Amino acid sequence: MTKKHVQTCPVAEFLNVFGDAWTLLVIRESFYGTTRFGDFLENTGIAKNILSNRLSLLVEEDVLRRVDIGERGTRYEYHLTERGRSLVPVFVAINQWGNEQVFGKGHEAVHLYERSSGKKLQKLLPRDRAGNALSAEDILAKPGPGASAAAKARINAIQTQ
Amino acid sequence: MTKKHVQTCPVAEFLNVFGDAWTLLVIRESFYGTTRFGDFLENTGIAKNILSNRLSLLVEEDVLRRVDIGERGTRYEYHLTERGRSLVPVFVAINQWGNEQVFGKGHEAVHLYERSSGKKLQKLLPRDRAGNALSAEDILAKPGPGASAAAKARINAIQTQ
Numbered sequence: 171m172t173k174k175h176v177q178t179c180p181v182a183e184f185l186n187v188f189g190d191a192w193t194l195l196v197i198r199e200s201f202y203g204t205t206r207f208g209d210f211l212e213n214t215g216i217a218k219n220i221l222s223n224r225l226s227l228l229v230e231e232d233v234l235r236r237v238d239i240g241e242r243g244t245r246y247e248y249h250l251t252e253r254g255r256s257l258v259p260v261f262v263a264i265n266q267w268g269n270e271q272v273f274g275k276g277h278e279a280v281h282l283y284e285r286s287s288g289k290k291l292q293k294l295l296p297r298d299r300a301g302n303a304l305s306a307e308d309i310l311a312k313p314g315p316g317a318s319a320a321a322k323a324r325i326n327a328i329q330t331q
Numbered sequence: 332m333t334k335k336h337v338q339t340c341p342v343a344e345f346l347n348v349f350g351d352a353w354t355l356l357v358i359r360e361s362f363y364g365t366t367r368f369g370d371f372l373e374n375t376g377i378a379k380n381i382l383s384n385r386l387s388l389l390v391e392e393d394v395l396r397r398v399d400i401g402e403r404g405t406r407y408e409y410h411l412t413e414r415g416r417s418l419v420p421v422f423v424a425i426n427q428w429g430n431e432q433v434f435g436k437g438h439e440a441v442h443l444y445e446r447s448s449g450k451k452l453q454k455l456l457p458r459d460r461a462g463n464a465l466s467a468e469d470i471l472a473k474p475g476p477g478a479s480a481a482a483k484a485r486i487n488a489i490q491t492q
Contacts, residue, residue: 175352177376178440180429181359181422189352191336198342202472203489213485215338253432255467259424261342262457262470267421268341269475271414278475279339279482284459285471294457296423298445306416309423310446311363314430314439321440324374328364 178318184260187231192216193224194264200234200254201261205247233257262294339479345421348392353377354385355425361395361415362422366408394418423455 175182175189188194195214204210210221225248228234233254237247250257262282269278282291295303310329313322336343336350349355356375365371371382386409389395394415398408411418423443430439443452456464471490474483 175356175376178434179356179359180426180434180440181355183429183433183440184425185352185355189350189355191346191350194342194346194350195336195340198340199489201467201470202486209489213489215336250467256432257428258457258465258467258470259455260421260428261467263420263424263455264345265341265472267418268344269477271417272344273339273341273475273477277477279341279344279477280486281473281475283471283473284465285469287459289460291457291465291470292460294420294424294455296419296452296455298448299450299453304419304445304452306362306411306419306422308446309362309419309452310444311426312442312444314434314442316430316434316438316440325363325441328360328370328374 178316178321187227187233192220193228196221196224196228197233197254197257197261198265200248200250201258205237205249206244207246207248208244210248228254259294262291266294339477339482348388348394353381354389357382357385357389358394358415358418358422359426361409361411362419366398366410367405368407368409369405371409389415420455423452427455 174186196210199210199213204213229236232251234248235251237249239247265282273279284291297303311325313325335347357371360371360374365374390397393412395409396412398410400408426443434440445452458464472486474486
């Protein structure tokens with residue numbers, strides 16, 4: 171993406187980094203454990219020049235770290251940084267949505283497990299303090315301290331309708 | 332996006348619907364309560380033809396429902412369907428990531444609240460049955476029943492490294 175979103179909005183800022191058809195596939199591979207250029211290439215089907223561009227962007231954005239492993243041929247590995255690892259709820263939520271809403275129960279393309287117990291990962295849902303699942307209408311958005319005047323007006327106008 | 336991902340992968344399928352710079356902004360607006368074309372236009376800054384295209388795609392994908400409200404001028408409203416509402420974990424996870432990782436603590440652009448209690452929404456994190464937060468390395472992916480032979484080979488090859 172060349173033109174960036176300028177709204178003070180966390181979704182827009184997320185899309186400034188990940189808002190294209192390929193970047194989240196690279197992140198998927200990182201979560202699965204892929205580290206090398208050739209493996210990203212093979213496992214995603216992304217074009218070489220786009221992969222190169224996205225890996226650079228993700229390093230620049232402190233989502234991946236380029237590690238020099240000093241080998242000929244495969245000189246670098248790409249590892250998730252702390253900032254990259256903090257995408258885990260996004261990765262899980264997207265993974266579960268695609269499985270449920272596209273493949274459907276019993277036809278999942280991927281199963282996620284808790285590594286230590288071997289149990290299936292539980293469904294990720296926003297919950298209140300008592301543990302009750304919250305749905306769309308249970309959640310209210312308000313401008314935060316970092317919202318521009320325009321963002322404040324925009325969000326307040328919707329929420330008071 | 333014109334060319335679709337063909338991998339049997341829930342992330343790829345998610346990106347087939349939402350993998351561009353604008354679609355998730357439309358979804359954000361739907362979660363905030365926006366329903367009308369003109370409001371989507373004003374609140375996202377998206378170009379008219381792209382918005383029109385994305386709304387049609389989202390209706391086709393059963394994420395939004397087009398409701399005829401019979402007025403001149405604003406003839407239709409767009410409401411989240413059940414399938415659209417099931418994006419709530421994705422929406423919350425992306426919102427929280429952008430706030431934390433781009434705006435930072437105390438500078439959030441948006442705060443999400445539990446509507447009934449008025450309390451701030453808790454951080455959405457995958458957890459085990461005992462309630463412990465799971466991080467990237469605590470989660471293991473394996474091919475599910477819907478995985479193609481290629482997807483099985485691809486995921487197994489990474490996970491056994």
